[in-house]
Structure formats: C-alpha cells, structure tokens
Amino acid sequence: MSPASFVLPSAAGEWGIDLITLRSYVDSEHARIAPDERDSQIGELARSVDMFQADFGISIDSTAERITLVTGSGRVLDHDTALHAMVALWCECQVPEGTGCNVAVPITASSVIEQIAASCGRQVRRTGTSRRALSSAALDPEIGFAGSRRGGYVYPHFLAAYDAMMSFGMLLRMLDRQSTTLDAVVAGLPPFNLRQESVFCPFNRKGAVMRTMAALGEPGSVVEGVRIGTDDGWALVLPHATEAVVYVHAEGATPESADATLATYVSAVQEAITNG
Numbered sequence: 691m692s693p694a695s696f697v698l699p700s701a702a703g704e705w706g707i708d709l710i711t712l713r714s715y716v717d718s719e720h721a722r723i724a725p726d727e728r729d730s731q732i733g734e735l736a737r738s739v740d741m742f743q744a745d746f747g748i749s750i751d752s753t754a755e756r757i758t759l760v761t762g763s764g765r766v767l768d769h770d771t772a773l774h775a776m777v778a779l780w781c782e783c784q785v786p787e788g789t790g791c792n793v794a795v796p797i798t799a800s801s802v803i804e805q806i807a808a809s810c811g812r813q814v815r816r817t818g819t820s821r822r823a824l825s826s827a828a829l830d831p832e833i834g835f836a837g838s839r840r841g842g843y844v845y846p847h848f849l850a851a852y853d854a855m856m857s858f859g860m861l862l863r864m865l866d867r868q869s870t871t872l873d874a875v876v877a878g879l880p881p882f883n884l885r886q887e888s889v890f891c892p893f894n895r896k897g898a899v900m901r902t903m904a905a906l907g908e909p910g911s912v913v914e915g916v917r918i919g920t921d922d923g924w925a926l927v928l929p930h931a932t933e934a935v936v937y938v939h940a941e942g943a944t945p946e947s948a949d950a951t952l953a954t955y956v957s958a959v960q961e962a963i964t965n966g
Contacts, residue, residue, distance in 0.1 A: 694754040694855055701855065705862060710742055723752065732758055732766055740764045745865075746872045748858055755852035756841035759861075761873040770800060770884060773837045775875045776857075777803055779864040780835045781810035790834035790847065794827040797913045798926060798939050799839055800882040818914040819928070825850045883923075883948035884941050887956050891936040895963045896929045899936055902962035903927040903955075918955065922947055925955040 695711070702709035712735060723731070732749055739747040739760050747760035759767045759775075767775065777793055784791055794815040795803050807814050815833060817823040821842065828836040828846040836844040842852035845860055865872065891899060903916040915928030915937075922943035929936045938955050942948035 694750045698750075698855065698858075701859070705859065707862065710738070710744065712738060732760070736760045736764045736766050746861075748861075750854040750858070751841070754854045756838075757843075757854050757857050758841055759872065761876060762871055763873050765873070765876070767876065769839050769841050770882070771876060771879065772841065773799060773839060774802060774806060774879045774882070775872065776837055776843055776861070777835070778806050778875055778879060779861070779868065781807055781812050783864045783867050784834060790831060792832050792834065794824060794830075794833045794836040794844075796824065796839055797915070797917065798884075798886075798928070800884050800941060801924070802880040802882045805880055816913050821852070823914075882941065883943070883945050884939070885948045885952040886937060886939050887952055889936045889938060889956060889959050889963070890934060891929070891959070891963050892934055896936065899927070899959055899962040900929060902958070906958075920947075920951050923951055925951050927955060927959060 699709065699711065713731070735747045735749050738744070739762065743762075745762050749758040749760070751757070757772075758769075759772045761767065773795065777795070780793065792813045792815060793803070793807055794817050796819045797816045798819055799816075804814050815827055815830075817827045817836075819839075821838070824836050824838055824842075825844060827833055828844045828850045833846060836846070838852070843857045843860075844850060844852060845856055848856050861872075865875075868875075900916060903918070906918050907916040908919055915926050918925045918927070920942070923941040926939040927936060928939065936959055938952060938959055940948050940952035940955065942951050
C-alpha cells in the first residue's frame, strides 16, 4: 500500500534477490492506516517471514519513507532496536577515514548509540527530534548516516531525507558486505532501557516547567528541551511545540533505574506545573 510497490519489484530484480511481496498495490482510498490495522499487517508479515523462511521482512509505510523490520526468526523490531542495528551495520561497513564517517541521531535516542559508534571509531551528533533537524544535520559533510526513532533513515550521499527504498537497499548491501544476518546483528547489540511519558501541561505553564528544569540541567548541553544527567543515565524534559503536553524521557542502566528516573522527573514536572 505504498508508492514503493511501483518500483520495488523491478529494483529487486536488479539486486539479485528473491522478493515476496504482500499487499503490493496502492489504494488511494485507504492511504491512512489505523494503528490496530498496522499491527495486524506487521503480524502477517512476521508470520510470512517464518512461512517462507525469508532472511528478513520489511514493511514500508504509505509514503515510502519509513520502514519496520522483522528478523529472519520472526522478531518484529521496535524502532529503537532497528535504529541501533542500522547504526551498527553502517559503522562496521563504512571506511572510517575521510568525511562522512559519523552518524546523527535524535537527542532522545539511547546512549548505547555512542557505545556502538565508538567501537568503530565513529562519533555521534545529537539533533532535535524533528525530521527537519535530522535532515539538516545530514547535510554536514561529516555525517554519513542519520536515523530517527520512527523508522526513518537518511543516507546523505543519496538524499538528505527519509527514503524507504534506499533504506531497504542499504540494509541488503550492509548485511551482504558483513556476511551476516539481521538476527545476528540484533543479538550483538548492547541492552538499553528507555522510557517516555507525556504530562498534560497548560501552555501558560510550560515556561515555568522549563525554567525549573533548566536549573537542574547540564550547562551547554541543550539541543532541544532540558537534559539532566543521572548516576547511570539521563532524563530529558521536552515540551511539545503545538500541544499542551510535556514529554519526559529517561534512560537508566537497568529497567528499575530507568523507571525510577522517569518517575522522579515526571513528579518534578507536575510539581513545577502546580507550584513552579
């Protein structure tokens, strides 16, 4: 149900792969897919990967920009794990010398990305959470790959924007170059513990919240929102640009630590809304 259905079959033929397509057509009357229908389609894809013993499965969104990945074992990857896998593959495949050897990811992405990149001698640039912020960072000659937490990936040497077909092609190329599988890549990733919660916040209280959080934040580290370091992770308080919501993101070394950090700063935001 994507424009990619027009070109993917012929492109796959040139790539020398066996491609089995599901719902390979465009329905102009059904462009938007409800979340439950989307989950059902991803489930069908995972079952098909197992049935056909495919190396992996890929679901392309209706705009042919973002992808969802399914490993050969039938595991549907959440977008964070998929981002980590794509960063790991790209860092291992690219020659580290010269320009275009670093990566860009949103400030809300896990800190394990720095760990993955450092193991290959790469650096990570943190950007804002918008598509525009990520694409702008990708225009820097030092950036060779940029990835979002929603399945959108940017390869600046091709186009400084999300492109599902390019993401599919690069994934095939990187797996082939490393002679590995998506399951093996995922199995080698560091564990991570990310949390997020939204807090209702009237527009006229957002300033008070951010002033309170800024007093706790890390000087000189602001990309977007206010980031606060903890003993084994971080928290990020980020107001929504157009809605009466403040997002609290947190990461910790363990699930319990991440939960505790999230709870601490959700409470701090709620206190600032009431009394800040």
